[in-house]
Amino acid sequence: MGKMVQNFCLGLFLQVLAVAAIGMDQHLNIWPMPKSVSHGYNNLYLSNDFELKTEGSKYVDASGILKDGFSRLIEIVEVAHVIDSNFSHFDHSALLQGMHVVILSPNDELQYGVDESYKLSIPAPGNEVYAHLEAQTVYGALHGLQTFSQLCQFNFTMRVIEVHKVPWTIIDQPRFSYRGLLIDTSRHYQPLPVIKNVIDSMTFAKLNVLHWHIVDSQSFPLEIPSYPKLWDGAYSVSERYTTADAAEIVSYAERRGINVLAEIDVPGHASSWGIGYPSLWPSMDCQQPLDVSNEFTFKVIDGILSDFSKIFKFRFVHLGGDEVNTSCWVKTPHVKKWLSKHGMNESQAYEYFVLRAQKIALSHGYEIVNWEETFNNFGSKLSRKTVVHNWLGGGVAEQVVAAGLRCIVSNQDKWYLDHLDTTWQEFYMNEPLTNITNPKQQQLVIGGEVCMWGEHIDGSDIEQTIWPRAAAAAERLWTAYDNLAKDPRQVTGRLAHFRCLLNRRGVAAAPLAGPGRVAPLEPGSCYVQ
Numbered sequence: 001m002g003k004m005v006q007n008f009c010l011g012l013f014l015q016v017l018a019v020a021a022i023g024m025d026q027h028l029n030i031w032p033m034p035k036s037v038s039h040g041y042n043n044l045y046l047s048n049d050f051e052l053k054t055e056g057s058k059y060v061d062a063s064g065i066l067k068d069g070f071s072r073l074i075e076i077v078e079v080a081h082v083i084d085s086n087f088s089h090f091d092h093s094a095l096l097q098g099m100h101v102v103i104l105s106p107n108d109e110l111q112y113g114v115d116e117s118y119k120l121s122i123p124a125p126g127n128e129v130y131a132h133l134e135a136q137t138v139y140g141a142l143h144g145l146q147t148f149s150q151l152c153q154f155n156f157t158m159r160v161i162e163v164h165k166v167p168w169t170i171i172d173q174p175r176f177s178y179r180g181l182l183i184d185t186s187r188h189y190q191p192l193p194v195i196k197n198v199i200d201s202m203t204f205a206k207l208n209v210l211h212w213h214i215v216d217s218q219s220f221p222l223e224i225p226s227y228p229k230l231w232d233g234a235y236s237v238s239e240r241y242t243t244a245d246a247a248e249i250v251s252y253a254e255r256r257g258i259n260v261l262a263e264i265d266v267p268g269h270a271s272s273w274g275i276g277y278p279s280l281w282p283s284m285d286c287q288q289p290l291d292v293s294n295e296f297t298f299k300v301i302d303g304i305l306s307d308f309s310k311i312f313k314f315r316f317v318h319l320g321g322d323e324v325n326t327s328c329w330v331k332t333p334h335v336k337k338w339l340s341k342h343g344m345n346e347s348q349a350y351e352y353f354v355l356r357a358q359k360i361a362l363s364h365g366y367e368i369v370n371w372e373e374t375f376n377n378f379g380s381k382l383s384r385k386t387v388v389h390n391w392l393g394g395g396v397a398e399q400v401v402a403a404g405l406r407c408i409v410s411n412q413d414k415w416y417l418d419h420l421d422t423t424w425q426e427f428y429m430n431e432p433l434t435n436i437t438n439p440k441q442q443q444l445v446i447g448g449e450v451c452m453w454g455e456h457i458d459g460s461d462i463e464q465t466i467w468p469r470a471a472a473a474a475e476r477l478w479t480a481y482d483n484l485a486k487d488p489r490q491v492t493g494r495l496a497h498f499r500c501l502l503n504r505r506g507v508a509a510a511p512l513a514g515p516g517r518v519a520p521l522e523p524g525s526c527y528v529q
Ligand SMILES: *[C@@H]1O[C@H](CO)[C@@H](O)[C@H](O)[C@H]1NC(C)=O
Pocket: 086, 087, 088, 089
């Protein structure tokens, strides 16, 4: 064995170093594709005490975000096989002793728009035995660790983790600052470990916003201290989140570079609120939208957002505002009376409701996300701090940014994960800047989000419905436009590889062939499913 390794290491040096063209070599199995990549053709092996070095950083890692990220890196690269190599047989020049991480900003606050760029270099075999990772912020460094993890694989001859194709130089940054995934815990309750697994899997694809559609008509699982009967609207006493649970999810996500966007969807999608407080319903048999004529409705929204502001520290809160069917308001005598007293018809009352909820959110320091119907109906009245969340179809972002507002793209025909017949190719090709050419307007499209609505989703099937299609969208949102494939067939192999990587890490990502959430068609390698 000793001799074989020595000969092998000699061989390493004799190999000719080659550097790939900058840009999109689709045979490099990195997902999402970085901004620029160069590599060689040698191997290094991770030392059994592969270590993190941080000298030279302005960042002190007071809360251990980097240290934990580094431990997770080791976990995910070592999870798939037992490493039973005898390291004393290795030539030291072939061993990578650790990674030297330099972070320039001391600030570890996960602000919206935080610098997520990084530069990763891994040396050729020789005397330099550390990889180097440099980033402005710890969150950029976490992305660099994810990229590094994808260059690692178990070598069955050496029985150790190999970093292939060294030396590497990778310079990377995201195309969009908002790269979201929606989960819905109203249609089905999602236990904490399930949500945490989803968060972990998001980091593998460099997604950075978990949009938590917490409550809806069907159930109200979250504790609201200001109005303690709201979670009487949960499906059962056990299918609930305490405020401490919610804070735990936020902190778990933030430590991984993921912001949590909390949503209450008002005034429609809210009948579960009335289980605890029936006066929020227009009447017992007409239960939504929330009663616009009742001051208590707005007090409850104020209480919820006040409680939110202690837990959900993201710059934005989502106020919903979609699919508002106002027929209950006109049908219910006391609401009808209130409308005529205030000289409002039903659509004016819808506008009044949304704008008043916006003002409450602003008073708690939030900027606002609203579903696109609010823009479609009274766009010019919305707070300028509104981000319009597209969902109905294409072409909306174009109108929103022309009106000078910001936009998140989630058109349901392409980016709704619950639409099982939408293929990963369609997810990949959905371009948020379609028909938007003015650079100032392009800036207003802050990103996009894939939506995992929960009607048919619980802990049993959420992962395979999200993955791999969310990864296709993740590359669209991360990778520089010029590095994106113009034809999805160019990336099939690379995405298949990423899907198998997710499986190896214990994520139940479904095969690529066919639409969403299919079972493997027949016996065969993971890479061809
Ligand atoms: C590793 O190799 C050395 C030298 O050949 C030997 O002394 C040692 O017992 C080996 N260790 C293990 C764990 O096999």
